[in-house]
Amino acid sequence: MSRLTEKRIILGVTGGIAAYKACDLTRQLIRAGACVRVVMTRAATSFVAPLTFQALSGNQVHLDLLDTEEESAMGHIRLARWADLILVAPATADFMARLRAGSAGELLDAVCLAAEVPVALAPAMNRAMWYNPATQENAAILAERRVHLLGPDKGMQACGESGFGRMMEPIELCQALEAIFTEKTLAGCSVLVSAGPTRESLDPVRYLTNRSSGKMGYALAQAAINAGAKVTLVSGPVLLEPPKEAIVVKVETAADMFNSVIGLASGHDIYIGTAAVADYTPAQVEEGKIKKHDEALTILLNRTRDILSAVAGLPSRPFTVGFAAETGHLEAHAKEKLESKGLDMIAANWVGQPEGGFDRDENALWVCWPGGEKYLPMASKQNIAIQLIELISENYSAQKNTT
Numbered sequence: 001m002s003r004l005t006e007k008r009i010i011l012g013v014t015g016g017i018a019a020y021k022a023c024d025l026t027r028q029l030i031r032a033g034a035c036v037r038v039v040m041t042r043a044a045t046s047f048v049a050p051l052t053f054q055a056l057s058g059n060q061v062h063l064d065l066l067d068t069e070e071e072s073a074m075g076h077i078r079l080a081r082w083a084d085l086i087l088v089a090p091a092t093a094d095f096m097a098r099l100r101a102g103s104a105g106e107l108l109d110a111v112c113l114a115a116e117v118p119v120a121l122a123p124a125m126n127r128a129m130w131y132n133p134a135t136q137e138n139a140a141i142l143a144e145r146r147v148h149l150l151g152p153d154k155g156m157q158a159c160g161e162s163g164f165g166r167m168m169e170p171i172e173l174c175q176a177l178e179a180i181f182t183e184k185t186l187a188g189c190s191v192l193v194s195a196g197p198t199r200e201s202l203d204p205v206r207y208l209t210n211r212s213s214g215k216m217g218y219a220l221a222q223a224a225i226n227a228g229a230k231v232t233l234v235s236g237p238v239l240l241e242p243p244k245e246a247i248v249v250k251v252e253t254a255a256d257m258f259n260s261v262i263g264l265a266s267g268h269d270i271y272i273g274t275a276a277v278a279d280y281t282p283a284q285v286e287e288g289k290i291k292k293h294d295e296a297l298t299i300l301l302n303r304t305r306d307i308l309s310a311v312a313g314l315p316s317r318p319f320t321v322g323f324a325a326e327t328g329h330l331e332a333h334a335k336e337k338l339e340s341k342g343l344d345m346i347a348a349n350w351v352g353q354p355e356g357g358f359d360r361d362e363n364a365l366w367v368c369w370p371g372g373e374k375y376l377p378m379a380s381k382q383n384i385a386i387q388l389i390e391l392i393s394e395n396y397s398a399q400k401n402t403t
């Protein structure tokens with residue numbers, strides 16, 4: 001289940017070249033479980049045919065303010081009342097000017113004017129149009145009126161120029177809507193997340209690492225941001241784009257990870273340690289590449305320092321959540337780790353199974369804390385992250401209220 005499940009969303013499409021991306025956006029919203037009704041401006045229909053949106057949304061497309069059949073039942077007001085949220089993507093410069101002015105000449109304009117639900121815009125235009133003081137002023141005034149401005153992004157534009165003005169990608173827009181629908185249970189909180197694997201060098205070309213992709217930690221960072229937290233992400237080497245709103249600290253070795261996390265932990269309210277930190281590191285890093293010989297090679301490994309215990313042992317410690325990856329006796333091992341390391345919560349996942357765990361898009365967790373436990377069944381890591389952040393917020397607030 002996503003935050004968009006069963007949400008009623010009006011997707012307003014205006015006449016910009018990025019209207020074609022609104023087709024994919026419609027599909028992604030539907031895939032996330034939303035019910036989508038598309039309202040197009042006259043100009044938008046010159047870019048994409050309404051039939052495309054009708055087929056993708058499974059609903060009739062709304063086009064005309066003066067449609068006598070629809071308006072006999074006050075169609076524009078009914079549409080505004082039906083929706084949980086209105087997203088205009090792409091939003092042209094002209095549409096933004098009209099929304100600012102309170103214009104109601106187009107069906108989409110009238111629906112936005114009559115709306116009492118959140119309105120979000122994904123501006124898309126040439127960079128000079130975006131930077132024009134008129135557009136900047138319109139954007140600032142709309143933001144003041146609590147219209148959610150999503151983007152624009154920077155990059156190559158259809159006109160061949162490069163700069164700010166590109167519409168945010170559909171996947172990012174879906175994430176932004178999820179954030180709008182998320183209760184801000186962590187508002188005012190700072191959360192430190194460590195994610196990904198570490199790399200322990202053997203020589204200048206080789207290292208020891210593990211199968212962690214960082215997906216669970218990055219999903220948790222995003223879910224915490226959506227819940228209103230300020231997030232710092234200490235990340236080992238991964239191939240993921242971090243959430244835009246996170247402060248990112250990149251590290252490589254277990255020792256780097258230790259130093260960064262310990263240096264930051266006391267300044268945060270909550271620490272979530274999802275990183276798969278190496279337990280052992282080579283006793284010696286060879287200066288030159290280790291040469292191949294006929295006989296077997298023995299490498300001495302030293303223990304690395306335990307980050308979770310060190311955070312939990314800080315004099316001014318954050319609410320500390322650990323992760324355990326186990327191949328057997330999951331619950332017993334996780335409980336033992338919770339107690340021996342003095343954690344506030346632990347989330348345990350099975351690794352080495354056909355589903356879930358390292359480098360997969362889905363996961364299942366068994367979460368436990370002093371006096372409670374909960375099983376989060378197999379779902380996407382984004383979804384598991386939302387549920388885990390809810391559990392963490394509840395336990396963190398309960399602990400704060402008793403101290």
Ligand SMILES: Cc1cc2nc3c(=O)[nH]c(=O)nc-3n(C[C@H](O)[C@H](O)[C@H](O)COP(=O)(O)O)c2cc1C
Nearest residue numbers: 014015016017041043044092093094095124125126
């Ligand atoms: C080929 C073409 C591409 C356009 N692309 C954009 C665009 O990306 N952003 C924008 O603000 N306006 C763009 N325009 C201008 C709008 O289509 C024009 O301002 C129109 O009146 C907007 O109407 P609407 O906001 O009711 O959809 C484009 C126009 C043309 C002819």
